[in-house]
Amino acid sequence: MSNNESSTIPEPDFAPSALGTKGYWDKIYNRDNVNYKDHGDIGEIWFGEASAVKMVDWVEEHYEDEKETCAVLDLGCGNGHLLLDLAELGFEDLTGIDYSPAAIRLAQTVAADKELDHIIRYAAVDFLAEKETMDWCTAEQKNKDGSEPTPKKFKVMLDKGTYDAISLHQKNKRDAAVAAAAAEEAGEETKDEDKIVLAENDDNMEDLAERYPRRVAAMMEDNGRLLITSCNWTQPELIQRFAHVFEYDSHLKYPTFTFGGVKGQTISSVVFKKKQF
Numbered sequence: 001m002s003n004n005e006s007s008t009i010p011e012p013d014f015a016p017s018a019l020g021t022k023g024y025w026d027k028i029y030n031r032d033n034v035n036y037k038d039h040g041d042i043g044e045i046w047f048g049e050a051s052a053v054k055m056v057d058w059v060e061e062h063y064e065d066e067k068e069t070c071a072v073l074d075l076g077c078g079n080g081h082l083l084l085d086l087a088e089l090g091f092e093d094l095t096g097i098d099y100s101p102a103a104i105r106l107a108q109t110v111a112a113d114k115e116l117d118h119i120i121r122y123a124a125v126d127f128l129a130e131k132e133t134m135d136w137c138t139a140e141q142k143n144k145d146g147s148e149p150t151p152k153k154f155k156v157m158l159d160k161g162t163y164d165a166i167s168l169h170q171k172n173k174r175d176a177a178v179a180a181a182a183a184e185e186a187g188e189e190t191k192d193e194d195k196i197v198l199a200e201n202d203d204n205m206e207d208l209a210e211r212y213p214r215r216v217a218a219m220m221e222d223n224g225r226l227l228i229t230s231c232n233w234t235q236p237e238l239i240q241r242f243a244h245v246f247e248y249d250s251h252l253k254y255p256t257f258t259f260g261g262v263k264g265q266t267i268s269s270v271v272f273k274k275k276q277f
Contacts, residue, residue, distance in 0.1 A: 133219065224273070254267060
């Protein structure tokens with residue numbers, strides 16, 4: 001498929017899941033906080049260590065000469081492992097956000113234990129909520145001349161699995177009820193907080209995955225780049241879904257497999273640049 005923009009945006013072929021809820025991730029990271037305290041285990045590296053290494057290597061290759069000034073934002077940072085690796089490589093303007101306060105507590109604890117908390121900043125932010133995000137970006141920007149700050153912009157934005165999780169949210173209360181019924185049938189316990197993603201929510205919330213590109217672009221410098229790694233979306237699908245805001249720049253290469261005469265790979269990592277309007 002061509003990298004050119006298409007008028008047809010692909011729809012997901014997967015159903016809503018608990019992985020698209022804040023309650024699910026709060027439980028995961030509350031557990032990981034306990035495990036880290038007891039055993040020193042920071043938790044799972046989503047998509048494996050190899051994909052994390054590729055993302056970190058890409059940042060170093062393209063911004064090695066800007067380590068002091070290149071503002072990096074990890075979207076849905078989880079335990080913060082990507083930023084830990086970048087800090088150890090000498091990058092100095094590193095920020096991680098996650099809508100789960102439990103994830104932020106874990107990331108902050110790990111960074112402090114590694115004596116990197118003076119370099120990496122973490123904050124509990126739901127970046128799909130526009131006002132909350134812009135208020136946070138403004139608070140992050142400190143003008144040396146004392147003038148009124150404008151929202152901070154980031155040059156490099158990283159996403160490893162966050163867009164996938166957002167794509168699995170329950171779009172409205174009807175979808176949430178279907179997901180809850182399926183969980184009950186499977187013998188899984190659900191709570192009210194698990195049923196609907198909390199991001200400017202209402203009865204007929206727009207697709208959060210469609211909101212994602214606009215919110216990311218609003219936080220990005222004009223010459224910035226987004227590096228996103230996904231296991232739910234192929235490279236052509238990501239290009240199509242982001243085409244109204246971003247242009248394809250490049251991609252990372254992974255081992256491929258062939259099934260039914262079609263070549264593919266288990267995950268996709270695509271680099272996007274912001275469209276200039």
